[in-house]
Amino acid sequence: MKKALFLDRDGVINVEKEYLYEKEDFEFIEGIFELCRHYQALGYLIFVVTNQSGIARKFYSEADFSKLTQWMLKEFEKEGVHIQNVYHCPHHPEISGECDCRKPKPGMLREASETFDVDLKNSIMIGDKERDIEAGLNAGLRETYLFDEFEKIKTTKATKKVKKLDEIWK
Numbered sequence: 001m002k003k004a005l006f007l008d009r010d011g012v013i014n015v016e017k018e019y020l021y022e023k024e025d026f027e028f029i030e031g032i033f034e035l036c037r038h039y040q041a042l043g044y045l046i047f048v049v050t051n052q053s054g055i056a057r058k059f060y061s062e063a064d065f066s067k068l069t070q071w072m073l074k075e076f077e078k079e080g081v082h083i084q085n086v087y088h089c090p091h092h093p094e095i096s097g098e099c100d101c102r103k104p105k106p107g108m109l110r111e112a113s114e115t116f117d118v119d120l121k122n123s124i125m126i127g128d129k130e131r132d133i134e135a136g137l138n139a140g141l142r143e144t145y146l147f148d149e150f151e152k153i154k155t156t157k158a159t160k161k162v163k164k165l166d167e168i169w170k
Helices: 032-041 062-078 107-116 130-138
Strands: 004-007 045-051 085-089 124-127 143-147 160-162
Touching: 004 032, 004 107, 032 045, 045 107, 045 130, 062 085, 085 107, 107 130, 124 130, 130 143
Parallel strands: 004 045, 004 124, 045 085, 124 143, 143 160
Antiparallel strands: none
């Protein structure tokens, strides 16, 4: 079984912007490439797990999301980072009903585990919201990090709360 690094997208990989779907608005967070290269060198598979309720809300389409995702993956490749897969939840409970993939539910992490033979217990989740941490815990991960650059969140179930991504691995 393989270890994995699970990353939320908005607020961890890129600067949080409401309903982001265009590359012109996409800004990478400082330290994301170094963090990924570090864990990749340790043998971790890297996955993105992201709630994208903007699709259910019809702010953008699956095609818009896919186009931005393909661009983002190419940018990671240019930086020497291979993202194994991107999982997204296009649902919103009030619009499309309940699902198993919307964080804090662990559906996306479990799907990655089943598809890529990931050892969830020895994997890592990095998120910027408590629902990301809860998804990791609900999937059985022992190591979770809350990236809270602006110290907005007072309490967390995360293993550790960090203001900079390099605090996770340095």
